Amino acid sequence: MARRSFVAGNWKMHKTVGEATAIARELRGLVSQLRDRVEIAIAPPFTALHAVAKALEDSNVAVAAQNCHAEVQGAFTGEVSAPMCAEAGCRYVILGHSERRQLFGETDVGVNSKVKAVLAAKLLPIICVGETLAEREAGKTLEIVSAQVRGCLNGFSAEQGKSFVLAYEPVWAIGTGKTATSKQAQEVHAHIRGLLTAQWGEGVAQAVRIQYGGSVKPENAQELLSQPDIDGALVGGASLKAADFAAIVKAAPGA
Ligand code: PEP
Numbered sequence: 740m741a742r743r744s745f746v747a748g749n750w751k752m753h754k755t756v757g758e759a760t761a762i763a764r765e766l767r768g769l770v771s772q773l774r775d776r777v778e779i780a781i782a783p784p785f786t787a788l789h790a791v792a793k794a795l796e797d798s799n800v801a802v803a804a805q806n807c808h809a810e811v812q813g814a815f816t817g818e819v820s821a822p823m824c825a826e827a828g829c830r831y832v833i834l835g836h837s838e839r840r841q842l843f844g845e846t847d848v849g850v851n852s853k854v855k856a857v858l859a860a861k862l863l864p865i866i867c868v869g870e871t872l873a874e875r876e877a878g879k880t881l882e883i884v885s886a887q888v889r890g891c892l893n894g895f896s897a898e899q900g901k902s903f904v905l906a907y908e909p910v911w912a913i914g915t916g917k918t919a920t921s922k923q924a925q926e927v928h929a930h931i932r933g934l935l936t937a938q939w940g941e942g943v944a945q946a947v948r949i950q951y952g953g954s955v956k957p958e959n960a961q962e963l964l965s966q967p968d969i970d971g972a973l974v975g976g977a978s979l980k981a982a983d984f985a986a987i988v989k990a991a992p993g994a
Pocket of ligand 1: 912914915934952953955
């Protein structure tokens with residue numbers, strides 16, 4: 740089954756509202772001719788979500804939040820809920836990014852609760868998994884990724900799962916300039932698709948997009964994105980410049 744490529748940019752804690760809207764407008768112009776051929780999203784910081792969503796209105800670039808809380812509202816100082824992200828103009832929420840897991844103690848159980856909140860707000864999750872360097876070197880990559888995928892997806896039906904996006908992001912490749920080889924990445928992506936088949940059956944597993952993330956750049960995007968089970972990219976550093984991000988988007992099959 741041909742899956743529509745999906746390239747998303749994670750801006751992390753970068754860009755003021757003014758900077759974010761300027762890049763969003765530039766990107767909008769650079770990818771407007773790709774309408775419908777590849778799915779595109781950018782994830783600015785919370786402060787810029789609404790302004791960026793306005794700047795991208797009626798375009799082919801969607802907006803994603805980088806995180807959300809599992810509750811709808813309450814005494815959770817400093818947190819933002821999924822309905823708030825929806826109101827700000829988001830279509831997606833990135834969940835379980837390795838920086839959230841490593842720096843803020845997020846767990847698979849916590850991500851699982853956030854996925855529920857995201858679906859309840861009629862948003863779509865981009866669920867990140869990936870092993871550390873020590874885990875890869877210990878030969879535990881597939882075991883770790885399996886546990887993360889099972890934990891994050893536990894309890895969701897095939898009907899819910901078909902709209903999920905997963906992102907395989909080896910922690911050792913994030914922001915380091917070290918990219919997984921296309922063979923390394925494809926091996927894990929195929930394994931993840933096998934887990935999806937076990938949980939939801941072949942039809943849903945073949946429909947779910949699995950992005951690769953970890954030092955994706957214009958120079959290596961085409962090789963990675965041409966692998967059979969790599970359906971797009973989650974891009975950090977290289978998404979901060981509209982021209983670089985647009986070049987990655989254009990390297991996606993079908994773009
Ligand atoms: C990320 O943070 O999701 C990421 C993949 O970062 P980078 O592209 O900078 O490695």
